[in-house]
Amino acid sequence: MARITVLGATGFAGGWIAKEAASRGHEVTMLSRSTPQDAPAGARVLTGSALDGDVLAEALDGADAVVGALSPRGDMAGKVARVYAAVAERLAGTDARFAIVGGYGSLKDASGTRIVETAAFEPAYRPESEELLAAFQAVAATDVAWTYVSPAGEFGGYIEDQSRRGEYRTGGEDAFADAEGRSRISGPDFALAVVDELEAGAHVREHISFAY
Template identity: 45%
Template sequence: MARITVVGGTGYAGSNIVREAASRGHQVTAIARTVPAETIDGVTYISGDVLDPAVVQRAAAGADVVVAALSPRGTLEGKLVGVVRELTAAAQAAGARLGVVGGAGSLLVAPGGPTVAETDGFPDAFKPEAAEMAAILDDLHASDAALDWFYLSPAGGFGAWAAGEHTGTFRLGGDLLLVDDEGNSTISGADYAQAFVDEIERPAHRRQRFSVAY
């Protein structure tokens, strides 16, 4: 059993990871600005703002794995890179592994590029978010070699608007965007969470970004 703290544990990706980890018997703490009306059995919920350094330190204290399941939106727009840097430092100081819910925008559509965010069809409105998530990945690659981290990029079609089902069947990849025979790139929230918690239980991508899709 691992002690897992999920920062952003009530969002789409975070809540799926919390549910999956708790179902496997891990000791799970979810940190978010507000505690949801419906909670998951066995999960400890803590209300806190990650822009408060004390909340970041609390997230790492006593954890085996700290999960950053945050998006650069709302109050975190333009600030997430700094927040994850603080989480990274806190996790390393606590001797915890860091897992990051990444973005798909920095994945390559072909060997050598371009990235998904650089393609003509990528919406301008999402480019700042993709840039922030890419900067977080760059920071991790440049981090102290003693830091144990992983960054899991979802398929292109990942989000609450396409929640999907828990199939238990998916593919893992590297820096290339995974697509099916029809060119679609999708993954459900539950299957993304399964891949994420699998990595926590059986580390195979230390200090690496990897990806998941059908």
């Protein structure tokens, strides 16, 4: 059993990851600005901002792994990179894992260009994707045991089918698709993949991706 802290625990990715980790018997701490309505049994719930140094210190205290699932939108726009830098500073010199949930835009297309830099990428989502990429690049320059995880292109609460297949494929920085040419994964299967990675430690200091 590991002590896993999830930052952004009421968000789509963070919520599923907290549930998956708790279901496996891990000791989960959930930090978010609002109280989760469906926190898993036994989870420690902290309500506050990750921008608050004292709150962040409490959330990270004793953690074996930290999952950064913050969304750089609303009043967190432009601030996520700062939070992750603070997390990396606190984890420096320890064996704790730091898994950052990034965006699909951080992956590369067939030409080797990051998808966020292509004309096909939706402009409205570009600032969020660019901030998550910048946050990753800053953490990657430290000696922390980080893993940057990009979900598939079709991922989020807007997708009706959130069923758990119990399967996924792991890729690197290059985007990949299924037999139908679609890049997709449900919330519970993405969480399955993330917690599998936290337990196995197979891709430390690597940018990886999960999709069907």
